Amino acid sequence: MSRSVLVTGGNRGLGLAVARALAADGDRVAVTHRSGPAPEGLFGVECDVTDPESVERAFKQVETEQGPVQVLVANAGITRDGMSVTMSDTQFDEVLQTNLHAAFRVARRAVMPMLRARSGRLVFVSSVNALRGSAGQANYAASKAGLIGLARSLARELGPRGITANVVAPGYAHTDMTAAIDEQILAGITAQIPLGRLAAAEEVAAAVRFLASDAAAYVTGAVLPVDGGLGMGH
Numbered sequence: 001m002s003r004s005v006l007v008t009g010g011n012r013g014l015g016l017a018v019a020r021a022l023a024a025d026g027d028r029v030a031v032t033h034r035s036g037p038a039p040e041g042l043f044g045v046e047c048d049v050t051d052p053e054s055v056e057r058a059f060k061q062v063e064t065e066q067g068p069v070q071v072l073v074a075n076a077g078i079t080r081d082g083m084s085v086t087m088s089d090t091q092f093d094e095v096l097q098t099n100l101h102a103a104f105r106v107a108r109r110a111v112m113p114m115l116r117a118r119s120g121r122l123v124f125v126s127s128v129n130a131l132r133g134s135a136g137q138a139n140y141a142a143s144k145a146g147l148i149g150l151a152r153s154l155a156r157e158l159g160p161r162g163i164t165a166n167v168v169a170p171g172y173a174h175t176d177m178t179a180a181i182d183e184q185i186l187a188g189i190t191a192q193i194p195l196g197r198l199a200a201a202e203e204v205a206a207a208v209r210f211l212a213s214d215a216a217a218y219v220t221g222a223v224l225p226v227d228g229g230l231g232m233g234h
Contacts (some may be wrong), residue, residue, distance in 0.1 A: 009076030013175040017201035028066040049102035068113035075101040075125040099143035120163040128171040128227040131234035155221035164220040171227025173199040196227030
């Protein structure tokens with residue numbers, strides 16, 4: 001059956017790859033975006049995930065268009081990199097607000113109809129750096145690590161109602177974000193990856209697709225790395 005899916009930050013990068021993969025399976029997929037047009041073939045809703053009123057408006061639009069959200073992919077995220085000793089409170093707080101607080105906010109809103117239906121899928125997009133840390137990204141790593149604790153708490157709370165909560169932890173993938181990294185730095189990162197390459201966005205999307213599927217009905221509270229082996233041992 002076609003499900004109602006919402007992917008936050010689904011207008012580009014990994015989020016777009018996830019949205020397209022689920023749409024290809026026949027799901028009705030909505031994506032949040034802050035500006036510009038929605039991707040072709042997807043239902044777009046303008047939403048600032050850090051604003052509770054904007055989130056509520058977005059959910060109402062999605063519910064009107066395609067019904068209550070049955071699968072939520074919390075993907076929206078930002079970076080504000082800098083060494084910890086010089087990182088401002090604003091840099092730290094902005095990343096936590098967008099990457100962690102907002103994920104909690106959209107999950108809380110999505111869960112209400114899921115509880116009534118006694119069914120639902122929550123998938124949080126974290127990062128390999130949540131597990132291994134990253135110099136210059138204390139704010140980002142902390143926010144992405146927080147998603148793991150959030151998902152596992154929700155898994156315990158919501159499991160009795162048939163709702164699963166899982167985490168995908170991607171490594172470095174071919175996106176606009178990695179395209180902006182200096183070539184020498186990117187080469188150094190690639191050299192640390194056992195598989196010797198960056199991921200395709202579609203490979204990350206495949207992991208999300210699995211966790212959102214019926215095949216993962218007995219998987220909850222899990223962290224699924226898609227990082228080419230970069231985070232092994234963490």
